[in-house]
Amino acid sequence: MVSVPEIWKEVTVTENIIELKGLTRRYGQFTAVDSLNLAIEKGEIFGLLGPNGAGKSTTILMMLGLAEPDGGTVRVCGYDPVSDPVEVKRRVGYLPEEVGFYDDLSGMENLIYTARLNGYSANDARTRAGELIRRVGLAGEEDKKTGKYSRGMRQRLGLADVLVKDPEVIILDEPTLGIDPGGVREFLDLIVRLSREQKITVLFSSHHLHQVQQVCDRVGIFVKGKLLAVGDVQSLAAQLFNGDGRPVGSERKNYSLDDIYFRYFEGGVDHE
Amino acid sequence: MISISVILKEEWIMSNAILSIKAKLSHTGESIRHPFRVIVEKEMADHIRSWRFIILIAIIALTTIGSLYTALTNFSQAVKPNDPEGTFFFLKLFTITDGTMPSFTVFISFLGPLLGIALGFDAINSEHNRGTLGRMLSQPIHRDYIINAKFTAALAVISVMLTALGLLVMGAGLFFIGIPPTAGEFMRIVFFTILSILYVAFWLNLSILFSVLFRQPATAALSAIAVWLFFSVFYPLIINLITKSLEPPPTATPQHMIAFEQFRLVLLRLMPNQLFSEATTTLLMPSVRSLGPLTMEQMIGALPGPLPLGQSLLMVWPQVTGLASGTIISFVISYILFMRREIRSR
Ligand SMILES: Nc1ncnc2c1ncn2[C@@H]1O[C@H](COP(=O)(O)OP(=O)(O)OP(=O)(O)O)[C@@H](O)[C@H]1O
Ligand SMILES: [Mg+2]
Numbered sequence: 001m002v003s004v005p006e007i008w009k010e011v012t013v014t015e016n017i018i019e020l021k022g023l024t025r026r027y028g029q030f031t032a033v034d035s036l037n038l039a040i041e042k043g044e045i046f047g048l049l050g051p052n053g054a055g056k057s058t059t060i061l062m063m064l065g066l067a068e069p070d071g072g073t074v075r076v077c078g079y080d081p082v083s084d085p086v087e088v089k090r091r092v093g094y095l096p097e098e099v100g101f102y103d104d105l106s107g108m109e110n111l112i113y114t115a116r117l118n119g120y121s122a123n124d125a126r127t128r129a130g131e132l133i134r135r136v137g138l139a140g141e142e143d144k145k146t147g148k149y150s151r152g153m154r155q156r157l158g159l160a161d162v163l164v165k166d167p168e169v170i171i172l173d174e175p176t177l178g179i180d181p182g183g184v185r186e187f188l189d190l191i192v193r194l195s196r197e198q199k200i201t202v203l204f205s206s207h208h209l210h211q212v213q214q215v216c217d218r219v220g221i222f223v224k225g226k227l228l229a230v231g232d233v234q235s236l237a238a239q240l241f242n243g244d245g246r247p248v249g250s251e252r253k254n255y256s257l258d259d260i261y262f263r264y265f266e267g268g269v270d271h272e
Numbered sequence: 273m274i275s276i277s278v279i280l281k282e283e284w285i286m287s288n289a290i291l292s293i294k295a296k297l298s299h300t301g302e303s304i305r306h307p308f309r310v311i312v313e314k315e316m317a318d319h320i321r322s323w324r325f326i327i328l329i330a331i332i333a334l335t336t337i338g339s340l341y342t343a344l345t346n347f348s349q350a351v352k353p354n355d356p357e358g359t360f361f362f363l364k365l366f367t368i369t370d371g372t373m374p375s376f377t378v379f380i381s382f383l384g385p386l387l388g389i390a391l392g393f394d395a396i397n398s399e400h401n402r403g404t405l406g407r408m409l410s411q412p413i414h415r416d417y418i419i420n421a422k423f424t425a426a427l428a429v430i431s432v433m434l435t436a437l438g439l440l441v442m443g444a445g446l447f448f449i450g451i452p453p454t455a456g457e458f459m460r461i462v463f464f465t466i467l468s469i470l471y472v473a474f475w476l477n478l479s480i481l482f483s484v485l486f487r488q489p490a491t492a493a494l495s496a497i498a499v500w501l502f503f504s505v506f507y508p509l510i511i512n513l514i515t516k517s518l519e520p521p522p523t524a525t526p527q528h529m530i531a532f533e534q535f536r537l538v539l540l541r542l543m544p545n546q547l548f549s550e551a552t553t554t555l556l557m558p559s560v561r562s563l564g565p566l567t568m569e570q571m572i573g574a575l576p577g578p579l580p581l582g583q584s585l586l587m588v589w590p591q592v593t594g595l596a597s598g599t600i601i602s603f604v605i606s607y608i609l610f611m612r613r614e615i616r617s618r
Contacts, residue, residue, distance in 0.1 A: 061614060061616065064409075064410055066406065066614065066615045067614040067616075068612070068614070085414075085415070086413065086414060089409075089413075090412040092410070093410070094406075094407075094410035096406040096407060096410070096617035099617070100403020100405075100407065100617070101402075101404065101407075102404060114407075116307070117307045117310055117311070117411040117412075117413060118307075118411060118412060119307070119412075120304070121304050121305075161407065165411070165412070
């Protein structure tokens with residue numbers, strides 16, 4: 001006889017595609033990520049918003065098994081990246097903070113290499129790479145060596161690289177860094193489109209609140225290794241401004257993320 | 273309730289199965305390379321196309337030709353009647369010299385480390401500095417594939433190169449002397465080639481270890497070269513100093529003398545180049561029957577003749593295992609360091 005909680009567990013495994021429980025990472029005395037709890041559902045676009053040094057990149061590294069947690073557990077797509085990193089990486093595309101390519105290879109060749117590492121045959125890899133090059137708007141540049149790419153072009157190629165494996169989840173660490181404003185719009189639109197069309201879950205770290213607000217279904221505010229609040233922009237505002245006596249929405253109908261962000265970072269909200 | 277759970281589970285398993293099938297089948301039915309092979313192929317291509325490799329090839333080819341030239345011009349003097357090695361004169365191509373130019377084996381023992389170091393010193397750190405390491409490691413491959421594939425690719429390139437050089441020397445010998453090597457000589461040359469590959473592999477692994485340890489390729493290269501210089505220049509000096517001060521007086525008992533000589537050999541054998549040169553000597557000069565001191569008792573009754581190949585191989589076995597264990601030790605250390613490392617971009 002299987003009990004209800006057990007079934008529930010299986011259901012949640014498929015629902016919460018990323019699940020962090022009590023995740024901790026220390027560097028000597030310094031705690032970079034402090035007992036972090038976070039659950040991200042399948043298909044949502046989640047923004048991890050925080051200032052420099054908040055621990056965003058560290059958290060992301062632990063989700064991919066590129067850093068080992070000092071405490072707590074991570075589950076991504078139902079796998080533990082500590083014990084099963086390959087299964088996680090089969091399903092998760094990751095764009096590092098500063099993405100690098102083999103400068104002496106062309107954009108196309110770089111993508112083909114990634115595709116072949118993901119088990120594509122030589123021909124399929126070429127087709128797939130060509131498709132993605134077009135998709136991220138690099139058509140015409142594919143035969144240029146990546147050493148000669150501009151910052152924004154690299155970033156686009158990075159997105160293509162992440163999509164090569166046909167991922168269930170993509171994790172982007174400050175992906176809009178160095179892209180021009182028009183490019184940022186396109187880039188974000190592309191991410192939203194992918195997420196909606198192919199049900200890809202997106203986790204996206206940034207310190208640009210406007211970008212996060214534009215695209216994210218939910219936002220986590222992350223400061224000094226701690227997640228201070230999670231929710232969509234309006235409910236975050238509710239959480240935040242409820243405490244100081246003002247009825248939510250009575251003075252302003254819509255809070256923007258700015259209000260929330262500055263409230264946390266500059267307004268000196270007493271954490272805990 | 274059971275059924276819901278079972279269905280969920282089955283769906284889960286099914287989706288996994290589909291994923292793995294998707295990964296294995298391609299539309300065109302072409303075979304799919306294992307990611308490890310993909311990395312090895314790329315690394316080999318990188319090596320072969322690099323300037324570094326072309327320069328190394330040029331250096332080594334030139335020195336080989338130089339040593340071949342001296343060997344061939346001195347060949348007639350080197351082959352003496354009544355020489356116990358007389359029947360092995362083909363092997364002399366690898367070992368003779370007129371004093372102006374070192375022999376082929378000496379060149380290998382000198383340049384081999386350089387070759388190994390040159391192909392390994394930036395294996396991991398350059399990937400890290402370019403920011404490609406994080407990207408590679410977020411692909412569905414085991415972390416050790418990268419380090420193993422880099423080692424395999426460099427070793428493959430080195431093996432091809434050293435085999436080609438061995439064949440070149442043999443071919444030239446055949447052409448200028450006109451007598452083909454005997455089967456025994458040929459086997460000795462094959463084993464010598466394998467030994468050289470192992471020797472270069474030792475230096476390759478050491479430099480890969482430094483490439484894991486140091487973020488700057490220049491630091492890694494310099495440290496590896498420092499180790500090489502230490503062993504080829506300073507260590508023999510240090511041993512000389514130590515053994516000079518401990519040398520037993522001429523009146524000492526033979527046991528004492530032998531113990532001292534053995535102690536000196538132990539010190540010497542901590543050098544990888546000593547192991548290599550002892551092993552090459554045994555392989556290419558079949559009359560060598562001991563690498564340590566021999567007592568009169570052991571000498572009495574010994575016929576001055578070449579050792580059979582099997583015996584020579586038995587004799588070099590300790591040297592070979594010594595080199596192999598050195599290789600494995602540096603490999604294991606770099607493996608442990610690399611597997612546990614946090615990979616941040618740049
Ligand atoms: N190897 C390390 N040793 C010591 N401290 C480290 C190490 N790596 C990171 N840290 C510290 O951990 C904290 C979190 O770093 P992390 O890179 O996760 O921040 P971040 O939120 O990604 O910042 P940014 O927005 O600047 O990218 C920082 O304070 C950083 O100094
Ligand atoms: Mg960061």
